[in-house]
Amino acid sequence: MNHAQLTALGRALRLLGEHGEALTGDTPDARLHEVKADLRRALDLLEESVTTAAPSTRCTEHPTGPVDESAPDLCLLCETRRRAARRAEFNGPAAPGPPTESAPSRYGVRGDRPQPQQRWLPELWNGQEWQLCGTPRRDRREAELYLAAQRRGSRPAMAYRLVHEFTDYEVLRVWGTPVRIDIEPMGNL
Numbered sequence: 001m002n003h004a005q006l007t008a009l010g011r012a013l014r015l016l017g018e019h020g021e022a023l024t025g026d027t028p029d030a031r032l033h034e035v036k037a038d039l040r041r042a043l044d045l046l047e048e049s050v051t052t053a054a055p056s057t058r059c060t061e062h063p064t065g066p067v068d069e070s071a072p073d074l075c076l077l078c079e080t081r082r083r084a085a086r087r088a089e090f091n092g093p094a095a096p097g098p099p100t101e102s103a104p105s106r107y108g109v110r111g112d113r114p115q116p117q118q119r120w121l122p123e124l125w126n127g128q129e130w131q132l133c134g135t136p137r138r139d140r141r142e143a144e145l146y147l148a149a150q151r152r153g154s155r156p157a158m159a160y161r162l163v164h165e166f167t168d169y170e171v172l173r174v175w176g177t178p179v180r181i182d183i184e185p186m187g188n189l
């Protein structure tokens with residue numbers, strides 16, 4: 001808006017204000033037609049002064065960007081960025097391994113469940129069956145040393161054994177074709 005436009009627009013708007021002040025129930029139709037003409041003139045002046053499109057969002061960075069009705073500032077681009085930040089916060093800092101993005105599910109994803117692990121269980125023969133005789137160990141050598149100490153004890157059992165426990169997940173069969181898709185409509189902007 002240049003200075004001439006500013007002056008003209010200001011004058012036109014102030015004139016409309018005066019019309020408003022003077023308005024009563026007795027205002028004749030001729031006067032109302034005058035008001036109508038002045039309103040049109042003010043509107044024309046406004047349209048000449050405004051050169052950019054009306055903002056579609058309340059975001060100062062992307063005023064005419066795509067709209068997300070659910071976002072507080074209506075800005076889809078910023079809301080996408082905020083959602084990604086919230087998700088990163090939820091998933092914890094710098095989660096190792098592949099991206100943990102997934103469709104929302106109350107069952108979680110494979111990575112949320114325990115990692116494959118192995119343990120060594122010291123067991124003794126109690127006369128009827130094998131039973132656990134100590135804390136399961138993460139380390140095989142440690143479990144063997146423990147059993148050796150048990151055998152040298154004052155009243156050792158008839159027999160001992162070391163059991164290797166290994167838990168893992170094995171995919172048995174896959175139905176369909178898993179293709180990675182973007183969750184966010186404009187996630188790479």
Ligand SMILES: [Zn+2]
Nearest residue numbers: 059062075078
């Ligand atoms: Zn924005």
